[in-house]
Amino acid sequence: MTYIIETAHLTKQYGEKQVVSDVSMKVKKGEIYGFLGQNGAGKTTIMKMITNLVRPTSGEIHLFGERFTRDSVHVMSKIGSIIEYPTLYGHLTAKETLQLHCDYMGFRDDSSINESLELVGLQDAGKKRVSAFSLGMKQRLGLARAIVTKPELLLLDEPINGLDPVAIKDMRQVFKTLQKQYGMTLFISSHILGEIELIADTVGIIRNGALVEEITMSALHAKSSGSIVVETNNANAAAIVLKEQLAIHDFEITNEKQLQIKNSPVSEHEITKVLVNHDIQVNSVYKSAYSLEQFFMEKMSGGALHV
Ligand SMILES: Nc1ncnc2c1ncn2[C@@H]1O[C@H](COP(=O)(O)OP(=O)(O)OP(=O)(O)O)[C@@H](O)[C@H]1O
Numbered sequence: 217m218t219y220i221i222e223t224a225h226l227t228k229q230y231g232e233k234q235v236v237s238d239v240s241m242k243v244k245k246g247e248i249y250g251f252l253g254q255n256g257a258g259k260t261t262i263m264k265m266i267t268n269l270v271r272p273t274s275g276e277i278h279l280f281g282e283r284f285t286r287d288s289v290h291v292m293s294k295i296g297s298i299i300e301y302p303t304l305y306g307h308l309t310a311k312e313t314l315q316l317h318c319d320y321m322g323f324r325d326d327s328s329i330n331e332s333l334e335l336v337g338l339q340d341a342g343k344k345r346v347s348a349f350s351l352g353m354k355q356r357l358g359l360a361r362a363i364v365t366k367p368e369l370l371l372l373d374e375p376i377n378g379l380d381p382v383a384i385k386d387m388r389q390v391f392k393t394l395q396k397q398y399g400m401t402l403f404i405s406s407h408i409l410g411e412i413e414l415i416a417d418t419v420g421i422i423r424n425g426a427l428v429e430e431i432t433m434s435a436l437h438a439k440s441s442g443s444i445v446v447e448t449n450n451a452n453a454a455a456i457v458l459k460e461q462l463a464i465h466d467f468e469i470t471n472e473k474q475l476q477i478k479n480s481p482v483s484e485h486e487i488t489k490v491l492v493n494h495d496i497q498v499n500s501v502y503k504s505a506y507s508l509e510q511f512f513m514e515k516m517s518g519g520a521l522h523v
Pocket residue numbers: 230235253254255256257258259260261262
């Protein structure tokens with residue numbers, strides 16, 4: 217398979233400090249790749265290396281199947297990005313901002329400016345000066361600028377930071393549209409795990425500069441977290457039966473109709489049988505899947521955190 221981004225042993229050292237260590241990651245064509253890690257884990261540095269803003273100390277980057285070097289200027293026209301904060305000029309209007317970028321990139325397609333503004337919901341603000349924009353509007357404009365040249369790959373560093381819930385939902389729709397209708401590959405770093413869970417096809421987790429996990433969301437959801445969920449009409453009564461009949465003590469009553477058993481010594485079948493035999497109504501009993509947050513926290517707890 218050809219990957220849109222493939223790094224091999226990518227490493228970056230600043231003085232004595234190795235901030236990115238031996239990172240080998242693979243981003244497939246057309247997917248949304250969620251890039252996760254704590255503050256200072258090295259995400260931005262990796263994104264800067266992929267966009268030619270920072271030179272790797274060692275290791276390789278392949279983009280669109282081609283070895284990426286300092287001279288790979290032609291590849292840059294296929295990439296849109298927002299790394300750290302988008303620099304915008306307050307005296308320009310939204311349209312002028314996009315026009316300037318198109319001129320700089322040597323991109324000609326007059327309809328693309330209006331199309332991009334419409335995609336991000338700024339169709340009515342094209343003539344407004346950027347200095348009058350709210351934070352959310354600036355984020356949207358930054359995105360419009362990143363996509364106005366119709367890139368094949370979009371790298372977004374914390375694109376939803378600071379946005380309100382409605383704006384986050386709108387952004388989610390835009391990301392999905394870019395993926396589904398425009399066939400773009402999106403590489404998105406974020407701390408907002410719930411949001412990444414909703415949009416990502418694959419996640420990469422970076423910790424202290426090293427990639428500790430790269431997994432598709434379907435594989436993650438298929439993993440059992442080790443807990444068993446019991447849905448019933450009376451969680452308190454079910455708890456008593458579990459304790460007395462099966463000696464299960466490691467559980468949590470999540471609400472009046474649900475409890476969650478951790479490290480169950482018996483199967484779902486056995487639990488159902490015993491509850492039913494004691495006249496407890498059982499609606500369902502199943503192994504709970506990992507949430508992205510649970511999985512992430514587990515990956516973070518494996519040692520000293522970055523400071
Ligand atoms: N130019 C630089 N010189 C020295 N150290 C740097 C430089 N740029 C980044 N670092 C260090 O590299 C480490 C990784 O930083 P980076 O910005 O890549 O992390 P991040 O995962 O993007 O964090 P955040 O989520 O806070 O943006 C940090 O310890 C940072 O201080």
